[in-house]
Amino acid sequence: MYPVDILNLRLDNFVLWLPGGTSSPPNLVIGVKDGDAFDQTARAPLAPFQGKTSLWALSPGSISPPLQDGQVYRYWFEISDTSLEKRGVMLVTDPFAFTVDYSVATTANDSALYQPASVIKYHDDKLWPCDIDGTEPQLPPTPDLAALPRNHNLVIYELPTSWARAGNDSRGIEVDAGTFADVLALFDPAVNGSRFASISAVREQAILSDLGINALELLPVADAKAKGEWGYATAHYFATDYDLGSSSDLSRLVGTIHSQHVRLFTDVVMAFGHDSYSYIDWDTFHLRASLEPNNPDSYQSHRNRELRDGYGGNLWRYIRTTPSYDPETGQGTVEVRPSWTFHRSHLARWMQDFGVGGLRIDSVNNIANYDFVRSYRDRAWELYNARYGPSADPTKFLVIGEELSMPVSVIHQGALDALWNEHWQGRLRAVILGESASGDNFEWTVRKLVDCRLDDINGASFREGIQAVNYITSHDIEGLRKERLYNFLVNNGISDIERRAKLAFALLLTSVGIPMIFAGEEFADQMDRSVDMGKKQTDPVNYARKDEGGWRQELFRYVANLVKFRTVCPALGENETDFFHVSEARGGKIMAWRRGKVGDGKQPVLIVANFSNESTSGSEYVIPNWPGKGESGWREISQGRDVPAEWFGREPLFPWEAKIYTRWVGEA
Template sequence: MVFDLLERRKKKFVLWIPSGQVFTPSLVLGTFSHVPQATVTEFFTGPLKRSDIPDLWELDPKDIEPPLKNGTVYHYWFELQSTSPDHPATFRVADPFAYTVDYRATKNRDENIQPPSVTKFRDDSNGRLWPCDIDGNEPSPVEVPPQDAMSDNNHMVIYELPASWAKYKPFGGVQIDVGTFSDVLALFDKNTTGQRFREIPQVASRAIVADLGINALELLPAADAWPTGEWGYATAHYYAPDFDLGTSSELVKLVEGIHKMGIRFLTDVVMAFGHDPYISIAFTQFHLNPEDEKENPDSYVSHSGELRNPWGGTLWRYIQEINTYNPESGAQENVHPSQAFHHGQLHRWMSDFCVDGLRLDSIENIANYDFIKSYKEKAWSLYKSRYGNGSSKFLVIGEEIKNVPIDMISKDTLNTLWNEPFQERLRAAIIGESSHGDNFEWTVRKMINCTLDSAHPFTDCAQAVNYITSHDVEGFRKERLFDFLWFAHVYDIERRTKLAFTCLLTAVGIPMIFAGEEFCDQMDRPTGQKQLDPVNYERLMRDWRSRVFNYVATLVDLRKKCPALGYNDTEFIHVDQSQGGKIMAWKRGAPAQAPVVVVANFTDQDTPGTEYIVHNWPQRGREDWREVTQRRNVPKEWVGREPLMHWEAKVYTYW
């Protein structure tokens, strides 16, 4: 599938300004040098030329003097004239469609000082401009893996990973740093040392996340963001990998590395607000300020009627339609500029980095169902062009933590939503409380089977993403699980954590594990801001945390492979009313399948006596039942009769 502007920029410098630009933009071209300090030595400034299509400006590299040199890496900006008396007469911006940007020559990270874009000139018969890394390396697209090597949606276990990590200083305290794509790969491949975290034994000597066994990596936004040391939600250059995380080539290596292990690559996309060059180039065509346009329906959040919040960025405008060059088709026609821009970045990431799923940030703040649906459908079209129409190992997931806009599922706007009520119910249940106005029994029922939640009626296990913790750790009961339990004066943290993961990994829905929760990481900085709480993999060396890790890994393996956990079928076979409904058993699996049975004790008391009978146990007479978490066979006479300790769950199957 072809995206016209992305094809054009292989041969010419191209700038799309859908605004009837009066002043001719210019190209500023130079080469990077480290001597005497990092700088771009400029040697050419010249005007772009109007294309035969309105609002498209181009410059053939063969028209530049002095001539460009074959194989040379060039840095460039576009220079425009300001129409505002409050700004300098001219200003420079990065190419909004740049595949690589370079911050080395910027004196400091300032949103108003844009980095140069990077390209390589290839003096072949076409005089091409070639995508390259800052060192001139030319990345190849990710090799498409066999479809059957990837996990089905209903057997997927997602690992949500920020690239901000923490490591201890020699004399106490915590040093926060930003990982790289190579450091991420080191979590999966013990033969990859990474770049910035080689001295952490747990990263250098083992493949932590591969040992956990997850089969989908969700990387927090991998597109370039201008701040450093944060989690990538201030996206500035949507077509370029984040400069601080590494190059396109290193991202390709990461994706190909995990694909060989059968692990899907998902990435976050931020489309409600941005920090992109079009804020300066054509603000009113791409962006808006809701306070200035209160009559515009584009200014309001979906469902709530509140004004959209830019969260430090600038909101994208999605409703406006303009007759201009269509960067996808190449024709002059009616176009929604912002929608077309984001369809383009979708082409880039799906085609070059072989993305296996997308998570759309803050969907109610995007606030345009038509655009979100078109983006989802475009993503599926690109995915099917990879494998064919029979493919189904792909999802477009929406995130919204204030509400669960279930109509986005029923109207086929998205495939899947984050299931925020799961987190709320689980955190209540593991401290013995009820939630959402239900009694304790129904708190657990709706937690384990989201199709029972009449307020948010999911109808399929691939429609909901469940989680104990997410990267949104600010707010009431949102912090890391360790800290939540500690603040609740719960001190048997290992036991409660294992119970929480049993619920997560046997519930209806796609389980997602926030990096570090698998060994009960804790917060190193004050609560309240997600960016200040990186993952501290050094904690994995502590005995009790290692036990939690091994317990979670065992259940992850079951969740990935056991057919019963990939279906919606759930039956609660036991509710002990003598214990306030806080000892329960549920069975997962369709009638013809080998079931998974979970027995859970949500009380402070061990079950009395030497046995605890679950009367409705299925197929009690079989001799091949086993308890999964302890990896042991259950004698026939003890099937459905084993006692439970306080805050303990046991998981049984004969599959």
């Protein structure tokens, strides 16, 4: 049972919610797949359901000829197109379908009308969610809360499913969507993968287990309209992406990562969609901003009345209310905001079925309704707390928003728990070139990089590290200085890529905030597609590069060592930061700081970094006020070595090097 009424009604009925009303009853068109063809077995009208305003239903027992027990069916709803184009009668996918099948789809000259079949299994007089082959998914068990990482210790891995391997295109590569099975192979060396089993690093290793990350952010797993690539063109919000695999495949992946104490984050796109309601009930669910200039729903937040952008999809309408059956609560006739209810309903599907441990909400400015975002965030927390009851730990769930103007005030207002820290990326890329950023001098560029709480953002600031997600690179490689780190360094004439990349990761994994690694950066992957940044959704991850050349393998080893340290060291999950050395003689390019609390047995982490092309002169570099000097038990983490007390605070530095010290003893 789901905490959403309409999802439970679907067990006994084919149901279609039409809050905008309809002039004629919708029809169910149902049949079976016969090879590559569709064999229609029935066409029957739906009827108003039990006095619930705007809800239409059809009992499977009333269909003639009768449905066959144990049979897997494909079906659509037949409706009059309500979109702006009004193309007449058409077949559309069930907006609440858990599985869709693009191999059986309606065809039309207009690709917008390409509607995959909804899939359901009939047995014991019930309609059961199933995979395309009829398998009823065995959903993973509820993750063990005690074993999951706290927000303060997270290292998130952002993974698109556009991957590359050797091929025959003009660049010598082949690009395809990796599947859930390929992702599973990154965690389990016994799994070969699927489309990328030919890459030894995927087939024979467990790259992400070896890397040590403890949160996997899968870019949208809900089905996207575009085939053969991942992307943000979400069309079927309750269904796993057809190109990535089935609910059973995702269940196996989730079960594995939870057994390794890795939290699952999902990416959700709610500013625009390519969904069935674009045709079923256009004006209730969607709008075209340019046609409604007097509607506040047409404008982005924090963008000076800039119109919302559908990026080829249809903008969701968030302000309008209508009297209707409420799919969440089951109330017969109440005032509802249809888009709010729809999105909160699919949230329950992913939270309950796959034990989601965090969310990333795409482009909150383009959603342009922080009341809805707050409602969505609050509902996510309700579902998380219901999962664990009184033992629910508030440090083990998180709702993150992405908006590059960084409206931090929405965190303080309770609409989100955290934001992507876009400023961090800009500062990082400046300091590894020895430059300052954002109008600050070099020292303050580094200070704000290391401690995001120092950054004033339109009169607000992050109050603690778990409110900021820091990254060197993200999938948003569109724009100046946002390309993959390897390409950024090459484009800026840098030859010592390994050194600069190591410094970048040392800063990422020791700064205040939640570190996020974009897939492939841990071994300095590079862009295989056009450098046109508009290709951000199709430039692939090439895991074969992990085993290319000694320096990439060494970078992976270095990053994995620091990732594992970051996930367990208490001091790096704290906010306290103190800069105790800035070398005036070197133009402020050698700096040292402490991370974490002191006193009461606390063991902080000390970092010293050289942001210059020159090594320190002589055999030592003395920092006069180095804390803890003379104490024993210090270790330098990046090289995994003990440091004699007499050398502590005196060790030399190579160009673009960071050394990381602690007396804390724990498993890394």
